[in-house]
Amino acid sequence: MANEMKKVDVAIVGFGWAGAIMAKELTEAGLNVVALERGPHRDTYPDGSYPQSIDELTYNIRKKLFQDLSKSTVTIRHDASQTAVPYRQLAAFLPGTGTGGAGLHWSGVHFRVDPVELNLRSHYEQRYGKNFIPEGMTIQDFGVSYAELEPFFDKAEKVFGTSGSAWSIKGRVIGKEKGGNPFAPDRSSDFPLPAQKRTYSAQLFAQAAESVGYHPYDMPSANTSGPYTNPYGAQMGPCNFCGFCSGYACYMYSKASPNVNILPALRQEPKFELRNNAYVLRVNLTDDKKRATGVTYLDGQGREVVQPADLVILSAFQFHNVHLMLLSGIGKPYNPISNEGVVGRNFAYQNLSTLKALFDKNTTTNPFIGAGGAGVAVDDFNADNFDHGPHGFVGGSPFWVNQAGTKPISGLPTPKGTPAWGSQWKAAVADTYTHHVSMDAHGAHQSYRANYLDLDPNYKDAYGQPLLRMTFDWQDNDIKMAQFMVGKMRKITEAMNPKMIIGGAKTPGTHFDTTVYQTTHMSGGAIMGEDPKTSAVNRYLQSWDVPNVFVAGASAFPQGLGYNPTGMVAALSYWSARAIREQYLKNPGPLVQA
Secondary structure, three states, X not given: OOXXXXXXXXXXEOOOHHHHHHHHHHHHOOOOEEEEOOOOOOOHHHHOOOOOOOOHXXXXXXXXXXXXXXXXXXXXXXXXXOOOEEOOOOOOOOOEOOOOOHHHHOOOEOOXXXXXXXXXXXXXXXXXXXXXXXXXXXXXXOOOOHHHHHHXXXXXXXXXXXXXXXXXXXXXXXXXXXXXXXXXXXXXXOOOEEOOOOOHHHHHHHHHHHXXXXXXXXXXXXXXXXXXXXXXXXXXXXXXXXXXXXXXXXOOOOEOOHHHHOHHHHOOOOOEXXXXXXXXXXXXXXXXXXXXXXXXXXXXOOOEEEEXXXXXXXXXXXXXXXXXXXXXXXXXXXXXXXXXXXXXXXEEOEEEEEEEEEOOOOOOOOOOOEOOOOOEEEOOOOOOOOOOOOOOOOOOOOEEEOOOOOOOOXXXXXXXXXXXXXXXXXXXXXXXXXXXXXXXXXXXXXXXXXXXXXXXXXXXXXXXXXXXXXXXOOOHHHHHHHHHHHHHHHHXXXXXXXXXXXXXXXXXXXXXXXXXXXXXOOEEEOOEOOOOOOOOEOOOOEEOOOXXXXXXXXXXXXXXXXXXXXXXXXXXXXXXXXXXXXXXXXXXXXXXXX
């Protein structure tokens, strides 16, 4: 029999960036908040203690900070005619677990959003006509504008201690000589810290990009360029470019994480409680399924616990938010045949392509140093910063050199034809490791009718519940876009005068490969919008069907972005929290009428 806890005002499921932001905002509003995190307690100490934390074998190879797939995973297939099979070895994407979630092990690339991507469908239809969008592509507008979100992007940057170079502030251009991005939208204030120093790889990339007519700028980075104290009183130390960001807890307190930037303030709050090893099984609903009464979870000893709450916030990883909605019966599941239903709809990923320039021994790039968010990018082909009309594809891509630290096990580029082991392999590694530059086209992935999430009919997790099923493959638009972007990025690579270029774009017929890491930038499945027929949550991330449930995270994105999703996740979380504080608490119920 389940143990029932004392009722609280708010139960938050998942304690990554979205959950931490929601917890801080709602305790400030005077609410009693319990956060339930499925993974163990994690923090800078002991998980980031030096020198144990800079251990590639433990963290990047054995995946210490990531989800345990033996307990719960997803099943994957390329199309609806296939039988999905479980994703049993972390490779293509790496969901986090434990305090801080993916916010503990992320790199620190902290973008805002290109305003065009918030009203993507209406923008394309207006500029190129409705027929330009391919059949089966289900892109939508977010239902919120950049102007509405700008104060929350600004707040998130100040909480994160983000380093960067602004282009314009309140309409005044300041970034022409300071490494700003001429394509960036206007800002209400500058970055909290100046941009990080450029690695030699970034300098080579910037010089080459300028030589071919592009506009390089300093990437916004949630790795501090100097000491910083955020608005919550949390202190950060300056980044030392150790090269151990992505997949690691930062031992310098230099990389923004919920653990460093928000949790210290929440620990002082008597209205807040964080429970680790609390695996939420479902959101509990009233008999008519119109209101949540709390959640049921398993504690660290496997005991079933009911946590009653007036308000439930789902703020877990994108997959987990969608999974819990399906398991709980919140919203109508998506049916790709009829194109009806909303939960599981518009699943998207990231359309990534990589080139590596190999140089002779006169060019030494020292790739072992780095910071997760540091680098130089160009936005000339991001969003709709160029004319898509002649090219026949939807979506854009920033290009960048983001030198985060090339590791000695997993980061060894070698020329095509090099043996996988032995003396020739060793010679090739010695010849290329400190003499290469890696760059990415970080393409925005669109949503399609054929790519979706639902419950698997065959496989269950360790707790007897159906696994989430991922039906996903690359579509023609993805191939066209990747090939175009790599062609443009190759001009930068060639301008560096390397002795060899390796890598390239997807080719027609390429299928999604689960064995090779790409990104962990999954989005969609519980998308936001202005129509309950095509979105699971409204513009404030409130469930259309169960108004005391809010669903925060990248699951709300109607399609993927060119930029990394964390900055958008944070801004939307602050936006949603303000709506709860200023509207919902005064008059509980739907914030938007269907």
